[in-house]
Amino acid sequence: MAQTSPAKVKVKAVTGVGLVVKDVQKTVENYWNILGIGPWDIYPWESPLVYERRHHGRRVWAREKLALAQVGEVQLGLMEPIEGDSIYQDWLMEHGEGLHHLNFLVDSADDVDRTAEILANEGFPSLQSGCFGDNGAFNYIDIKPLHAIWEAVHLHGNIGAKPTCYPSEAQTIPAKVKVNSIFQVGLVVKDIQKTVENYWNILGIGPWDIYPWESPLVYDYKYHGRPAWARAKTAITMVGPVMLELMEHIDGD
Incomplete structure (x- = not known):
């Protein structure tokens, strides 16, 4: 007999996969040339675009580069830490480059806060949180029993900044293997x-x-x-x- 999950937070879809890298530019070029993934939008992930940033609950300042590409229905994100305290820098120091988190969308910035509060009350603390653009918000949550970092995200319209694009103009994909979706x-x-x-x-x-x-x-x-x-x-x-x-x-x- 089918049963209802007792979870107070219910994730309906994985909408993004995030990696931490040392060099965003080199990595987007590699994805484009090897697997045909792209084009990429690259953003300076820092103030004033990103604000109210917290790292382990403490107000902090930091700078990163963020690159995003849509791979089918899933967004692939690359984060390069540049300066300041962040879970991306923590990850590089502890694990090196690689897969960092999975994310899911919620309906509002308030829902990001509510999701984090529910999970914190269940013993899963926020690692990093903040706001971006016009009412966008994110919160990374350390859920050790799931063996993964999960990020709750609200995206209101676009990110709120004009990206640098790679490749900078339309061109034929050089990759012999072309990945069209993350399954x-x-x-x-x-x-x-x-x-x-x-x-x-x-x-x-x-x-x-x-x-x-x-x-x-x-x-x-x-x-x-x-x-x-x-x-x-x-x-x-x-x-x-x-x-x-x-x-x-x-x-x-």
């Missing part, structure tokens, strides 16, 4: 059963399909190019246009 985001976890329960109870994400990811279902398996054997569990669910996948390693390479 799946995968997370590696230690305990799939517990993690799917957490997603259902905290963000209302589910129901989940769980599979034994092993032979004979999985075959012709290679690890770093060589034939190998392994066993895992996988769990999948659709969150709007994106399939969210969890993978738990059990045995093998």
